[in-house]
Amino acid sequence: MYVTDLTDGQWEKLEPLLTARPSGRHAGGRPRLYPLRRVVNGLLYVVKTGGPWRLLPKDFPPWRSVFERYNTWRRKGLWASIVQTSREELRQKLGGSPHPTAALIDSQSVKTLLRGPRRGYDAGKKTKGRKRHLAVDTQGLLLAVRVHSAGIHDRAGARALLFRLAALFSTIRVVFADGGYTGTLVTWTHAMFRWTLTIVKRTESHRFVVLPKRWVVERTFAWLGWSRRLSKGYELYPESAETMIHIAAAHLMRRRLA
Secondary structure (H helix, E strand, O other): OOOOOOOHHHHHHHHHHHHOOOOOOOOOOOOOOOOHHHHHHHHHHHHHHOOOHHHOOOOOOOHHHHHHHHHHHHHHOHHHHHHHHHHHHHHHHOOOOOOOOEEEEEEEEEEEOOOOOOOEEEOOOOEEEEEEEEEEOOOOOEEEEEEEEOOOOHHHHHHHHHHHHHHHOOOOOEEEEOHHHOOHHHHHHHHHHOOEEEEOOOOOOOOOOOOOOHHHHHHHHHHHOOOHHHOOEOOOOHHHHHHHHHHHHHHHHHHHHO
């Protein structure tokens, strides 16, 4: 057993989310060759340790079986759905409403190791690869993610992220961001969504100060950094990179709910 394996309690809560089917749909196709729990444990092992698919230990199902199941779930957007359900449960457990009214956004540039689409150069961070744009709630729980070229400026990348955020939530009223998002984005956000984009700037004094709200999304990046698969851009396609973030975020939330 590996430390990344799901406990009995975690699996009991996660299994219905993985096997749920739309109303009116019936199970079909070939029977599973390997237990679904072992497949999920293999997937979590890859995300947590950062190892290549082909080097998946023999204790798990063959790597191709785990990878094919991962691809099926990615195309269906299943892990994004699991993140949504887990976040609503966790927000209620923490004493809040399941639907957020505030969001915090920020980006992180990472080097990519494979030649894939939507790669670029971030001159500010001196990084060639992609940017991960996150929106989180005030607890640091993932709301939306968008992965794009690192060459796209934060203000331009934020527009794509905010469109995705608006498609997912009708309750958002205010968005917090750092000084890199100043300018026309503030008026654009209000005109497009009727949201208030609040810029949290650094203090003028050269001393450490905990900035209100802003640190929350930075902490989320740190949480995701515990998954070594996210230490760099190992994925060929941005869509796969987004799914890896969803898996890491879902695993963190399910552990807190256990």
